[in-house]
Amino acid sequence: MTLRRRLFLFVSTLIAIGLPSAGLVFAYVSWLSVLERTERDGILIAQTLAQSVTFIQQVPTALEQIIDQNVRTQADIVAQLTHLAQRQKISALEINRALRTIAVRNGIPEVWVTDASGQPLFWSLDDIDASIALDSGLTLQPKFKPLLQGQQYSLSTELMYRSIDHSQLYYGAVTMPERSGGMTLIAHRPNLANSSIQNVGLKRMVDSVLSGALIDAIWIFDENLQALAVSSVASNDGTATLSDEQRTFIETVISTSTPASYFADKVLFRHAFLYVAAPTFGADGLPNGAALMRLPVNMDAELHSLLTIGGGVTVIMLLLGMALALPFLNRIVRPLARLTVQTHRLVAHHFDPDQEMHAELLKVSENRKDEVGYLGNALYSMVTTLKAHIADLKATTAAKERIEGEMSAARAIQMGMLPHNFGEPAPGARFDLHAVLEPAKAVGGDLFDFFPLDEHRLFFLIGDVSDKGVAAALFMAVTKTLFAVEAKRDSASVGGIMERVNHSLCENNPEGMFVTVFAGILDLRTGEISFSDGGHELPFLLRHDGGAAMIEKKKGGLVLGFVAESVYRNDLIQLQPGEGLVIYTDGVTEAMNGDHELFNATRLGDSLAAISPDCSARTVIDRVMNSVRAFVGEHPQSDDITLLALRWHGPSGNGPPAAN
Structure with missing residues (x-):
């Protein structure tokens, strides 16, 4: 039996058996699709x-944070102004009068400025x-x-109640500038509108969502499952009561x-509730309640339209496919078979195509604008460019090997520039020095050097x-x-050496x-070290009785090569x-x-x-390098x-130390 007859028999059998089955499967899949789409859309709406509920519930907290930040900012401004007034030696009476003016204009209940012991110096209140x-x-x-005590820059207090004047206030406080001692306090009253904003906002939002979507009922619960807001299509629905199943859910x-x-x-092709x-979340990021929605799902009208349209489309597509399958069979199958033969020949010839293969591939793709033609053209392009790519790969490999050889030579030259003759310190030697450099790449940008300036001084x-x-x-x-x-x-000053080197580096530094x-x-x-640094890491001091401490005193200056006129200062270390x-x-x-942890200082x-x-x-x-290698792995x-x-x-x- 020919392939064409087999295809015709297959299509006829497919229509006879598949049409009723396709209709049933289509109906069932459509039902599942509607349920899935409804569930997906419902979850999206619920989220x-x-x-929105989370946002409304967090509005009071956000407002308090904004107010708190504003109060701290006000306190900082008042602190700066008061500090300037003190430096100008303005009298306390005038400062108090200015503080009263600021408080009245900005609706501030109280302003206090104290000394380092907390005793008030200035205030915005009248004397009584x-x-x-x-x-x-x-x-x-x-x-x-x-x-x-200078341990904190600013703070905000909880709500404070004073029994003397029966007032409830929050305070924002900041330290006085330039560590002059003391602090500035700004008071503000509690925001009594926050709870009203939250309650009114929740109810209005729930009613708006219910009126604008196909939703039957909406509940907003807190973490104890107490209803914060309820809205339902049926006014007497009693939707605030939860069943055990809903509570567990x-x-x-x-x-x-x-x-x-x-x-x-949930019953096949019947009315159901989804x-x-x-969850809703509080300001701490933890769940503090939930929003629950009930959506009605009615499948009758949906399935009727789906079955009507889908059934007709299925029949038409099957008949059309049977009519078009046979004419296109030969046009598709025959060139594919020819391409398969040429692919096997290409492999057999070790990807070295001959003239016959080129001609056959061109013939297959000739006058074809479909996928078969594109496949023929692609195969033709592949076999024609594969040779060039192999040749390029060989040339690239040779060039890479040459570059690697040059980089190896460059590494040897760079490492040869560094001092290597450390040797073992002789008995009676006055110092012992050793250094190591391990580049991250073939060549690197770190450097070290040391050499005697005279018989009593060593530069490093x-x-x-x-x-x-x-x-x-190169740099x-x-x-x-x-x-x-x-x-x-000229070694009179290490800072002077740094300045001259920095100036030379800045003169011709196009790469920045x-x-x-x-x-x-x-x-x-004497053991005295005169040093200067340009933005380098803090060194460690090795004590004579054991232990190590980071040297925190550095005057120095900026990195070298950045600003030509940088000044570098000298500092001293006595060993x-x-x-x-x-x-x-x-x-x-x-x-x-x-x-991804750092070895750190x-x-x-x-x-x-x-x-x-x-x-x-x-x-x-050696010990430090072993510690670094053990940490890095x-x-x-x-x-x-x-x-x-x-x-x-x-x-x-005193002689060199023993090698340990």
Whole structure:
């Protein structure tokens, strides 16, 4: 039997058997579709309603927050103005009069300005009212101590009741500017309209939703399932009463914080009720109630139109398909078979097409504008460009290997620029120094250097360029060279060296790159370090009795290469025999593990504190690097890592420490 006859028999059988089945399936699917669409739309409406309820319920809280922020802002402005008035030595009488004017014009009940002990200095009340308020001990209450002691910038109080004058007020308070001591208090009265806004808004919104949608009833419940608002099409429906099933349903919605629905009296092709509920949320983000809706679902008219239209369309499409299937069969099947043959030939020829294959593919797609023609053209384009792509891939692979070789050479050159001859400190040596640099890429932007200026002074520096890769490596090389030249030319001031290097970097910096630097000069006779920094990380001091502490005193200046006229100041560190410095770049503290946690300065300090004070500089570096690697694990390195450890043994040298 030919394929055409088989197709004709198949279509005839499909019509005879499939038409009644298709009608029944279509009816059932339509019924399910209507129910699903009704349920989906109901849940969407319920969520929207619940969000609206949440918004209305949170309006009072939002208003209080706005008022509170406004009061704090007013207090801050009054504090600034009062501080200026005090600096201008304006009398207390005039300041009080100005505070009264501000309070009257802005509807403020009270304004207080105190000293550091909480005693009022100025106020907006007249003398009689101020005396009454002073007797209440308002400004001396413990809740204001954090402001007076400088532990907190601002605060807002709960509603406070004063038995002396029977007043209820909230207070917003801020500290006085420039740490001059004292605080400023602004009072405001409670907003009595919030509850009315919430109750009226809920009822009006529920009635509006009910009148504008095909909804039978709406309930708004709190977390105890008490009805806050109810609206129903039937005025005597008694819809505030919940059945056990409905109560359990709403409790589940509130406890899971997830909208849900269920059908009551769900019978095939019959009238049913859909109950949909969505949780409402309080200002704390937790569910505090639910919105429940009841929607009627009537399938009679819906199914009648669906069956009438759908049944007729089904019959017409089946007959049309049978009429069109046979003529198009050959037009579709034959070229596909030819394309299959050519595809097998292409694989057999290792994707090297010959002239016969090109001609056959062109013939298949010739004069065809359908998918078969597009497939033929696509296959023809594929086999013609595949050769070029393979050739390009080979060329790209060769170029990549060449670039990798060049980058490897560049890394070797860059690492060769850094000092390598640390050696072991000789007996009686006055200092011990070691450093390490691990680029994140083939080449990096970190740098370090050290060299003697004379027999009594040692210059050292560490830096971090703002970028990574080749550009950062070039900028690093220029920075290192400039420091070496300027330090040997004039080493009277580390800040002066920084200024000259910064000026040179800014003169020709088209890419806008910059570098953070910490540079210093160690006097080997006294252990004094004169240093300056340009936006670099704070170093750690290694104490002679063990432990490590971050140096918080830095004068320095901006990063280098950013502003040509930047000024860099000198600072001093006095080392005791056996003490030293550990300087690092942010690649150490920002090393990240698989959980995206940073190594940070705290972990670095803990690692240094655990190292024996007798360890050499090399051991200090090794211990820190081992700690970083153990923390990071298999996570890839994201930034260059550079460490420099320097320890001073004393004016005459106490010998190198034992290698631990």
